Amino acid sequence: MIKYYKITGGPLNTNTYLVYAGDSGVVVDPGVHPSNIVRVVKRLGLSRIHLVIATHGHFDHVFYAGGVSRIYETKVLVHELDSDLLVRSRFLAEDFYGDALELPGSLEFVKGDTVLRISEDLEIRVLHTPGHTRGSLCFLIGDLLITGDTLFKGTVGRTDFPESSAKDMRNSLVKLAKLPGDYVVLPGHGDITTLEYERRTNPYLKDLIRD
Numbered sequence: 001m002i003k004y005y006k007i008t009g010g011p012l013n014t015n016t017y018l019v020y021a022g023d024s025g026v027v028v029d030p031g032v033h034p035s036n037i038v039r040v041v042k043r044l045g046l047s048r049i050h051l052v053i054a055t056h057g058h059f060d061h062v063f064y065a066g067g068v069s070r071i072y073e074t075k076v077l078v079h080e081l082d083s084d085l086l087v088r089s090r091f092l093a094e095d096f097y098g099d100a101l102e103l104p105g106s107l108e109f110v111k112g113d114t115v116l117r118i119s120e121d122l123e124i125r126v127l128h129t130p131g132h133t134r135g136s137l138c139f140l141i142g143d144l145l146i147t148g149d150t151l152f153k154g155t156v157g158r159t160d161f162p163e164s165s166a167k168d169m170r171n172s173l174v175k176l177a178k179l180p181g182d183y184v185v186l187p188g189h190g191d192i193t194t195l196e197y198e199r200r201t202n203p204y205l206k207d208l209i210r211d
């Protein structure tokens with residue numbers, strides 16, 4: 001059975017998720033200090049963290065990816081189109097966090113939609129959902145849909161950054177809206193919701209469905 005634990009923190013109140021099955025799991029968007037993640041891993045009784053994965057490369061989602069990956073001796077996965085965002089925003093990121101940035105020692109890149117078989121009980125379907133950034137990703141894990149800054153409860157991610165595209169965002173939202181069935185939506189900021197609730201109430205998704 002797939003379970004999750006949400007930790008919210010950092011200067012922009014980013015949601016970091018531990019997603020796990022049995023005694024092992026993955027860390028998604030480590031924007032909170034590693035000590036918080038380590039504490040929760042111990043509390044949940046997890047014996048292994050297989051991977052650190054990022055929905056996109058903005059610093060509030062990956063600032064502590066290097067530290068967490070070092071602690072658990074694992075790789076960091078990010079879309080190749082976002083691979084340099086953290087480096088480019090390094091000084092701004094350190095100002096926000098008031099901490100020194102530790103870059104990941106081992107990066108693994110994904111190009112588009114793919115499936116990651118993490119363990120016997122943990123499989124991740126990776127969806128390339130550009131718009132907020134060129135390399136934004138969403139993750140389907142069991143009945144969970146981790147959306148980063150693509151889809152929030154009642155709204156969607158910003159598209160006014162240099163690496164953003166309103167057209168790409170629209171296409172990505174169509175992709176999510178057309179997923180069969182329902183999912184628990186775990187966004188990068190704010191409250192947890194469901195895909196069906198967003199289809200019915202989120203004005204951005206409702207407009208797309210009508211189209």
